[in-house]
Amino acid sequence: MHVNGGLYTHREGLTLHQLLAELDVDPRKVVVMHGDAIYHAGKIPDAPLDEHDVVEVVTMMAGG
Amino acid sequence: MYTAFTADHRPADDPLVIAGRSFGSRLMVGTGKYKDFAIMREAIAASGAEIVTVSIRRVEIGAQGHVGILDAIDLSAYQLLPNTAGCKTTDEAVRVAKLARAMTDASWVKLEVIPDAKYLLPDAVETLRAAEILVGEGFTVLPYIPADPVLARRLAEVGCATVMPLASPIGSGRGVLTRANLEIIVDEATIPVVVDAGLGVPSEAATVMEMGADAVLVNTALAEARDPVRMADSFRLAVAAGRGGFLAGRMPIRQHASPSSPVAGVVRLPQPEVPA
Numbered sequence: 587m588h589v590n591g592g593l594y595t596h597r598e599g600l601t602l603h604q605l606l607a608e609l610d611v612d613p614r615k616v617v618v619m620h621g622d623a624i625y626h627a628g629k630i631p632d633a634p635l636d637e638h639d640v641v642e643v644v645t646m647m648a649g650g
Numbered sequence: 651m652y653t654a655f656t657a658d659h660r661p662a663d664d665p666l667v668i669a670g671r672s673f674g675s676r677l678m679v680g681t682g683k684y685k686d687f688a689i690m691r692e693a694i695a696a697s698g699a700e701i702v703t704v705s706i707r708r709v710e711i712g713a714q715g716h717v718g719i720l721d722a723i724d725l726s727a728y729q730l731l732p733n734t735a736g737c738k739t740t741d742e743a744v745r746v747a748k749l750a751r752a753m754t755d756a757s758w759v760k761l762e763v764i765p766d767a768k769y770l771l772p773d774a775v776e777t778l779r780a781a782e783i784l785v786g787e788g789f790t791v792l793p794y795i796p797a798d799p800v801l802a803r804r805l806a807e808v809g810c811a812t813v814m815p816l817a818s819p820i821g822s823g824r825g826v827l828t829r830a831n832l833e834i835i836v837d838e839a840t841i842p843v844v845v846d847a848g849l850g851v852p853s854e855a856a857t858v859m860e861m862g863a864d865a866v867l868v869n870t871a872l873a874e875a876r877d878p879v880r881m882a883d884s885f886r887l888a889v890a891a892g893r894g895g896f897l898a899g900r901m902p903i904r905q906h907a908s909p910s911s912p913v914a915g916v917v918r919l920p921q922p923e924v925p926a
Contacts, residue, residue: 590708609711615720616709617752619745626752642708644749645718646725648690649705649733650680650820650869 588640596637603632609643616645661894666865668842669758669790669811671729673700676859677889678731678844680869683821684878687722693872694723697882701729703760703867705736706750731792733760738773740780747784759784760814761793770820770847774801778808785809794846797828802835802843812841814867817858818848821870825854829861836862852881852888859892860900 587596589605602620606613614628619642625631635641665672678701684690694702704719719725732750737743740763747759761784763776777793778801784791790811795801797815805813815835818824825848826832836843842864849855855866866889875881 590711592711609709611709615718617706617749619749624748624752626755642749644706644753645709646720646730646732646753647705647707648681648684648719648722649735650682650703650867 823850
């Protein structure tokens with residue numbers, strides 16, 4: 587599967603919450619795009635992940 | 651015509667109104683490029699800004715903690731203006747705007763569609779296209795644009811909340827290089843004009859406010875100043891001074907001098923007697 591533009595090793599039974607935990611990401615501070623679906627910070631479902639999924643995990647950074 | 655004064659003997663001014671929201675400050679600031687978050691916090695406070703820009707980025711996989719701006723400032727104190735910086739096409743900008751909406755729970759977006767990395771000049775065609783889509787999806791769109799009066803009008807027609815024409819390239823500090831076009835944009839504007847990008851010193855902010863711009867956005871001029879907090883305070887004063895100068899109405903420009911003291915009654919030396 588693809589996570590933030592890079593390859594990520596998928597394994598059977600992996601879910602979105604598990605992925606975020608593995609990435610050491612606080613789910614209250616990120617937005618997740620899973621395929622075409624966008625999930626608000628703090629409202630990310632524990633959806634099962636497929637080996638062909640594309641996931642984006644984004645947050646707010648400084649900027650002009 | 652004289653202006654009304656407030657209780658503290660300051661001349662009254664209308665608030666800046668964007669998409670129905672009122673702001674006392676006409677200076678917006680970015681949050682990028684600061685040496686550390688403490689200086690950024692102080693500078694933003696000194697600027698008096700109520701609208702601050704942020705960016706949306708992928709979290710860095712493998713980085714501990716992902717210290718983003720969420721931990722650095724009390725975001726609830728500001729109207730957040732997430733940008734689409736880094737987006738090169740309409741599709742990218744629309745996607746980032748949607749991620750920003752999910753991140754901020756608000757629909758304001760500073761639309762930037764910039765294919766060119768050297769001068770960071772916005773793509774007018776893609777910006778207009780993206781603006782139409784985002785307005786259609788309920789976003790409050792503040793597009794960053796070249797100082798093009800025709801484009802500014804088109805963006806107003808499709809429902810943008812403001813236009814944000816550039817003074818000179820982003821982060822260049824070259825000042826107001828687009829003056830003639832900015833004057834036309836301001837003259838024809840039906841929505842607020844926020845001059846964004848390229849301002850380096852407070853006098854340049856005052857200059858565009860005197861021209862009638864509704865607001866100014868700066869980032870690098872503060873972040874890269876030797877003393878960002880003092881510079882933020884100075885930009886605050888300059889924006890207020892420029893705004894006051896615009897409202898007060900400037901004197902006419904003359905080709906020749908015009909004395910400020912009465913011409914009659916000047917005390918002169920006695921004239922020497924002229925022999926008959």
